[in-house]
Amino acid sequence: MSTKPIILTGDRPTGPLHLGHYVGSLRNRVHYQHEYKQYIMLADAQALTDNMDDIDKVHRNVIEVALDYLAVGIDPKLSTIFIQSQVPELTELAFYYLNLVTVARLERNPTVKEEIRLRNFERDIPAGFLTYPVSQAADITAFKATLVPVGEDQIPMIEQTNEIVRRFNRLYKHPVTKQEILVETKALVPEIGRLPGIDGKAKMSKSLGNVINLGASADEVSKAVKKVYTDPLHLKIEDPGHVEGNIAFTYLDAFDTDKAAVAEFKAHYTRGGLADSVVKKRLEAVLQELLTPIRTRRAELAEDKGYILQLLREGTEQAREVAARTMDEVKAALGLNYF
């Protein structure tokens, strides 16, 4: 067994991934896979908790998201990519953890509260939605992950997981070795915060039309860049412009590797004399350079869905073996071993 630290990460497959995912997680995963043992979960079961009325979307996007992973350089030889619903041990583990968490505790979870508000569930909260932090605790602990890359807003989920881990370990030990079975985890919060949408809104979403998908065509990228929100007060080229809140610069900061050139652009724009169109031209060049190989590779991979499924099958088998081992230990600790 590998002695590298273990990461669990993943996505809810409800749509193709976009630049926000690239900056917030995908780019990091390409690095992490060398330093860590990385499990990447296609969280289809979790996606169903609020998509029971659109299950086809979830099914379809499992393949789409897998294509995005491979296209950006996640290597299935280094990272274990798996489909959550095909590892039933995760639901089994969640089932037992439900006994270790009170309803009141789940109702107090700030992330869940916020998500409930966003979805306008009000009193009609599906039970599976209220309990999803327990399901996440199962996902994390099944792999004994010590690191989970999340945004600041997801930290309460990590706390909930560790509460379950501590409670379980206090109450139950391995029946033979008397060792603790579960492992506490840590949030790995990326330095770069969330990328805003091209319209400047904090939330990126397909329905808002403010995202650039990783598989976007050259033409789609070009059109999207034209719509990028800049400084609405920067009316004439010679006027001094604002860089702060100017999404063209936010995106250059995120994607342009020539930091000196970006700094110079910012200075020029601030003192006046640099046209939005010039900034956007640079941004488009940077994005096309980033996205062209991704798009090409994605299109090639999409030709052979059988190969993608084969990779997912292999990753899922590996993941299932690890989760089953943890589940066996948990069941032994709970006295649920008879045969």
Added chain:
Amino acid sequence: MSTKPIILTGDRPTGPLHLGHYVGSLRNRVHYQHEYKQYIMLADAQALTDNMDDIDKVHRNVIEVALDYLAVGIDPKLSTIFIQSQVPELTELAFYYLNLVTVARLERNPTVKEEIRLRNFERDIPAGFLTYPVSQAADITAFKATLVPVGEDQIPMIEQTNEIVRRFNRLYKHPVTKQEILVETKALVPEIGRLPGIDGKAKMSKSLGNVINLGASADEVSKAVKKVYTDPLHLKIEDPGHVEGNIAFTYLDAFDTDKAAVAEFKAHYTRGGLADSVVKKRLEAVLQELLTPIRTRRAELAEDKGYILQLLREGTEQAREVAARTMDEVKAALGLNYF
């Protein structure tokens, strides 16, 4: 496949079974197994929902309850006896059903409300306890059981199951056959109501010391019968006595097969002149006759725990095959099939 109607029944293995179980369910199961395909579940996973602090009790009593089953005449060739926790498909099914039930609906369940009150959970309700009707729905539907023997107080659980079934069937169909997958179920309420404790209390429990276990020794039976609550106003033999609420007669009604003799005893007792000691002597004879062969067979079976485990293993394998088939259909209907 058998075309007999399917029953799911079972017990939470938290203690040895007693005469209350015999009258309320075990006796019926011995008959049912000829007319129906009967699955009998040792609900260890469900027992944990409020016994996470005493898991050894649950583990130990799986074998004890299995011994009770076999001793009363449940035939593992006719009935499929299985251990809930060893059929992980049940937790998996419950996980998806959680998305089809709201938290508010669970909180309104009268059976759960009453159980919460009895356990003094107040605000500290384990999430696994609130959601156990969903887990029961999974148990019932995994076997496509059309009949579930329950007391009147459990009818809300059957209603909850059918709500899930109807919602699931309305939303999802088998992707190939386009047929409905889940089957509605019916409560099978036994004609004879709940047997009271020997002290006359409605609730029988080991902690109240008002039960007679199926494995009780002859001496224990004898002592218990002496404690049976009769008519506190029947002070002198020649006084008229009351039969109503007189547990000696309640038990004779339940266990004495000579109904004419019991009727005559009741008449005699009511007009006066029949001593409590005579009634109890008859009751003891009836109970010893019932329990002696059960006790003997139980003791014999207890000699060979390996054999019991082997039976449970076989039953569990059979049950798992059926549950896995249902789970496959459910997953296909939910689009959670990829490979």
